[in-house]
Amino acid sequence: MTNGATAKDVYLSIENLWKAFGDFLALKDISLDIIDGEFVCFLGPSGCGKTTLLRAIAGLDLQTRGTVTQGGKDISNLPPSERDFGIVFQSYALFPNLTIEKNVAFGLENTGRSKSEIKTRVADLLELVGLPDQGSKYPAQLSGGQQQRIALARAIATHPGLLLLDEPLSALDAKVRVHLRHEIKELQRKLSVTTVMVTHDQEEALALADRIVVMKDGRIVQVGTPTEIYREPANLFVADFIGEMNQIPATSAGPNALNIGGATMTCRTHGFQENAPLVAAIRPEDIIPLGDGDAATETTENAFAVSMHEMEFLGSFWRCRLASERFADRELIADFSINAVRRLEITKGGTLNIELPASRLMAFAQDGE
Amino acid sequence: MTDVDIDRLPDGPRIKPKLSRDDVLMRSGMAIIAVYLVVTLALPLYAMLSKSFSTYRFDLTQYELQASDENGAFNDQVFTAAQLNDKLQKFSDLDLSTAADGRLAPSKFFPDFSFRSPVNYRIRNVSEGGRLLVGSTLKTTTDWLELDSNTFRRVQLRPVESTGLDNFKRYFSTPALFNSIKNSLFIALVSTVVTVSLAFWFAYALNRSCMRFKGVFRLVAMAPILVPSLLPGIALVYLFGNQGMIKELLFGASIYGPIGILIGSVFFTFPHAFLIISTALAISDARLYEAATSLRATPWRTFWTVTIPGARYGLISSAIVVFNLVITDFGLPKVIGGQYNVLALDIYKHVIGQQNFQMGAVVSVVLLIPAVFAFAIDRYVQSKQVAQLSARSVAYQPKPNPKADRISLLYCALVGIFIVGILAVCQLAALVKFWPYDMSLSLNNYQFEKMDGGGWGAYYNSIKLGLATAVVGTSVVFFGAYLVEKTTGFRTGRAIFQMFAMLPMAVPGMVLGLAYIFFFNNPSNPFNAIYGTMAILVICSVTHFYTVSHLTAVTALKQMDKEFESVSASLKQPTMKLFARVTVPVSLPAILDISIYLFVNAMTTVSAVVFLASPKTSLASVAVLNMDDAGDIAPAAAMGMMIFYTNAFARIIHLVASKGILKRTQAWKG
Numbered sequence A: 001m002t003n004g005a006t007a008k009d010v011y012l013s014i015e016n017l018w019k020a021f022g023d024f025l026a027l028k029d030i031s032l033d034i035i036d037g038e039f040v041c042f043l044g045p046s047g048c049g050k051t052t053l054l055r056a057i058a059g060l061d062l063q064t065r066g067t068v069t070q071g072g073k074d075i076s077n078l079p080p081s082e083r084d085f086g087i088v089f090q091s092y093a094l095f096p097n098l099t100i101e102k103n104v105a106f107g108l109e110n111t112g113r114s115k116s117e118i119k120t121r122v123a124d125l126l127e128l129v130g131l132p133d134q135g136s137k138y139p140a141q142l143s144g145g146q147q148q149r150i151a152l153a154r155a156i157a158t159h160p161g162l163l164l165l166d167e168p169l170s171a172l173d174a175k176v177r178v179h180l181r182h183e184i185k186e187l188q189r190k191l192s193v194t195t196v197m198v199t200h201d202q203e204e205a206l207a208l209a210d211r212i213v214v215m216k217d218g219r220i221v222q223v224g225t226p227t228e229i230y231r232e233p234a235n236l237f238v239a240d241f242i243g244e245m246n247q248i249p250a251t252s253a254g255p256n257a258l259n260i261g262g263a264t265m266t267c268r269t270h271g272f273q274e275n276a277p278l279v280a281a282i283r284p285e286d287i288i289p290l291g292d293g294d295a296a297t298e299t300t301e302n303a304f305a306v307s308m309h310e311m312e313f314l315g316s317f318w319r320c321r322l323a324s325e326r327f328a329d330r331e332l333i334a335d336f337s338i339n340a341v342r343r344l345e346i347t348k349g350g351t352l353n354i355e356l357p358a359s360r361l362m363a364f365a366q367d368g369e
Numbered sequence B: 001m002t003d004v005d006i007d008r009l010p011d012g013p014r015i016k017p018k019l020s021r022d023d024v025l026m027r028s029g030m031a032i033i034a035v036y037l038v039v040t041l042a043l044p045l046y047a048m049l050s051k052s053f054s055t056y057r058f059d060l061t062q063y064e065l066q067a068s069d070e071n072g073a074f075n076d077q078v079f080t081a082a083q084l085n086d087k088l089q090k091f092s093d094l095d096l097s098t099a100a101d102g103r104l105a106p107s108k109f110f111p112d113f114s115f116r117s118p119v120n121y122r123i124r125n126v127s128e129g130g131r132l133l134v135g136s137t138l139k140t141t142t143d144w145l146e147l148d149s150n151t152f153r154r155v156q157l158r159p160v161e162s163t164g165l166d167n168f169k170r171y172f173s174t175p176a177l178f179n180s181i182k183n184s185l186f187i188a189l190v191s192t193v194v195t196v197s198l199a200f201w202f203a204y205a206l207n208r209s210c211m212r213f214k215g216v217f218r219l220v221a222m223a224p225i226l227v228p229s230l231l232p233g234i235a236l237v238y239l240f241g242n243q244g245m246i247k248e249l250l251f252g253a254s255i256y257g258p259i260g261i262l263i264g265s266v267f268f269t270f271p272h273a274f275l276i277i278s279t280a281l282a283i284s285d286a287r288l289y290e291a292a293t294s295l296r297a298t299p300w301r302t303f304w305t306v307t308i309p310g311a312r313y314g315l316i317s318s319a320i321v322v323f324n325l326v327i328t329d330f331g332l333p334k335v336i337g338g339q340y341n342v343l344a345l346d347i348y349k350h351v352i353g354q355q356n357f358q359m360g361a362v363v364s365v366v367l368l369i370p371a372v373f374a375f376a377i378d379r380y381v382q383s384k385q386v387a388q389l390s391a392r393s394v395a396y397q398p399k400p401n402p403k404a405d406r407i408s409l410l411y412c413a414l415v416g417i418f419i420v421g422i423l424a425v426c427q428l429a430a431l432v433k434f435w436p437y438d439m440s441l442s443l444n445n446y447q448f449e450k451m452d453g454g455g456w457g458a459y460y461n462s463i464k465l466g467l468a469t470a471v472v473g474t475s476v477v478f479f480g481a482y483l484v485e486k487t488t489g490f491r492t493g494r495a496i497f498q499m500f501a502m503l504p505m506a507v508p509g510m511v512l513g514l515a516y517i518f519f520f521n522n523p524s525n526p527f528n529a530i531y532g533t534m535a536i537l538v539i540c541s542v543t544h545f546y547t548v549s550h551l552t553a554v555t556a557l558k559q560m561d562k563e564f565e566s567v568s569a570s571l572k573q574p575t576m577k578l579f580a581r582v583t584v585p586v587s588l589p590a591i592l593d594i595s596i597y598l599f600v601n602a603m604t605t606v607s608a609v610v611f612l613a614s615p616k617t618s619l620a621s622v623a624v625l626n627m628d629d630a631g632d633i634a635p636a637a638a639m640g641m642m643i644f645y646t647n648a649f650a651r652i653i654h655l656v657a658s659k660g661i662l663k664r665t666q667a668w669k670g
């Protein structure tokens, strides 16, 4: 691939898409470009319109307004059979009365391939998804995870340009899910097929996606790489939906300052007017423990004393609940490394000083927008 | 915030979907089946309805008359027939409405008319195209006809056709009618109460006790479905008729009348009620019983607070079905009703007896009313029951209780004896030479060739009809259900189709049959050619039994993953390939159920086909009726039992086939 204009690399382009079910608007003015070979996750709470958007891309439920362009071709009103995609559903939708081989071969028939070609291709695909000798079984004889792989093999059998996955892992138990998610990623990389996956599991999205599209109430709230979404949430909704986030009522005290419980703290630059009511937010792992009576407290920005209410050992770190008169009844959650806890001799019931680093302390409008 | 108002869909044209070849195919398929339903259901019903409103009246203002004196000299006094009638008050308004072939002699307007008198008469039509018969020649012009009294005697006025309520007025002014309505309602209500109670306890015993022989009783309970509804009537004649085996048991009361109709109705509606109630009892939730036990509720209290509420939709539903079956049945009243008239029999008499099709249509419309009502209630109840079903419930497991189990067994045995007894009497009657005088056995009664009704040919015709109905019906119904379930978009079209598929259930068989006469026996109808052939019988049967088959197919299709079509389309495979390779094989059990349902019903139905079977296409079920009518009761019983054995045989084949399929599907299920 050359370093040409990015527009050239856009494989799937969605412009001003709307979907109405009667009076209800399930998608509102959605615009999105997906790059060739990219793995994109649609992430959002139940009912936000992820499936609706995916089905519009597939042509299974046509949008009410707006255009979809795939590989430079306007496919807005084409039926599914005239589009180029493979799809995997949460239910797998394997044909119960056909063997695994026949399921995978279903899309290869009537395509000008000879019987032996089909046979080879099916064998290759089963090999690819790690089930080389299950071909003669029926779907019901396989485990959920295996069935999902067969569904995947069937979807990619015809080399579609676009792979669509609607919550493909949500019917599986946690362990299989994590395992299969790696395999999907692996496969996608190997085939470098442009992939769109719907999920409401943020962990899954963070682990798999090149880019995440966060949705809410039929709108896109933020598009970005997993780290961008995590580190730079566009608003309180995204901040709250992805990962953990402490939220503290505050007011604006200048372009990069906040007033929390009477004390002024420096934070990331924001555009709110003085005294506007805000929410200060910081992730648990961003809170820095300074220990008891640390001399640096005086000179460190955003440092203050708290009492340790509760400590829970979670294997690789300590989850701590901190209290301070600054946040009234509210507790602050902080994740401290085992190392720091040992070094600073932090114990339950004691007091310590903490720092909310200015570069990690964010300010959001209250309503989540 | 932005330049778009995010809560309002911007103006502009909707995206118009480009239809794929499959979309076009499926929509056309649906349209074809919809047209089929229109032609075989909507249009005939419309024809019947318009027939019931089409009236024939003598329009007396359209004729002018003059009478001469004794010498044959006319004065210039001209009267219209209407004026004469006014003066004489001869015919009331009602008398003037008549049937299509009505005739009225104008000589009646001259009280001192005598065909020997020398008086001459003049008559003419007031306007061109009049309806005036002299002998058998129709005069349509306005020219005066001068006739001697002997010729004038042979003048007849013909009615003109118009649309109106006259038929209904005339119908509702017949005193016999209210008697029929009263009788019909009485029989239907009492049968409903008796059948539903009997069936409830039968189903209750089978579902809630640990008695033995449950499988046998289930089979016995379903046996009446395999015979025409009028067969129990024949058995009752042998048991309680004038020469009945045990007529003393009636203490002098006559079996010919309400008692006979009642007992026969209970017999033939029992399986329908049993099936519905049994399902309702089977799905009720065991956890409720556990709760009741833990609350130390007495069995009596548990019964009224748990069992009955749980089964209430089943009870209502079965009551409606039984009521509907009885009120629309005419076979039993015909065979054993004696002088006891009911609505359904009125239609039959009007049409077959008097060839008065308008009146037949009128009674049909009247009979449609309770049927449509029942249908509406049933749909409502069914939707409620589905909601009840979808709640996750645990099946009830009865615990042994020797005393209750023995009572259950005794009760079921009594009901079983009643059912088997009726069939056994029919079989015995068929085999006995000449009841009750020569009780030796012979096969004489099977020499159907010697009786009216169509002979063995009728039997073979019935099998042909059953097979053709099963094959054609299953194909049409299943394909139609598939199209309506799996077509995307096209909402209005699908809703209309669904409505059409539900309609046949609301139409009593005889009404449908009569509607077919009006529609297909019309020379100007392009489908007229099928009248009197096997084709019309097949079509009529398929349409008559469409709804239940359609619902069975829809239920099976709904259980299939709804994304199969999406997957197939994404793989660019034709939907019909998916249909053939996946949908049909997976739905085979339901397809078999539909086939056997159609076969058995086509074999036993009388009401839907009685008006349509021609001498060439006589049918076994109709032959039972006709032979009985002709007094050949034993051969009628023999033919009825032939239907029974054929259906039983078909059921066995169905059972074997289902077992085979089950075995195969077990392979997929691992």
Ligand SMILES: Nc1ncnc2c1ncn2[C@@H]1O[C@H](COP(=O)(O)OP(=O)(O)OP(=O)(O)O)[C@@H](O)[C@H]1O
Binding pocket: A021, A024, A026, A044, A045, A046, A047, A048, A049, A050, A051, A052, A053, A200
């Ligand atoms: N056929 C339909 N008719 C009416 N409303 C619909 C229809 N399909 C979806 N909706 C509505 O559109 C909204 C978005 O639905 P969608 O299935 O896209 O949600 P989702 O984000 O996939 O949620 P989930 O995580 O629960 O699958 C929901 O409020 C849903 O109720």
Ligand SMILES: [Mg+2]
Binding pocket: A050, A051, A052, A198
């Ligand atoms: Mg969804």
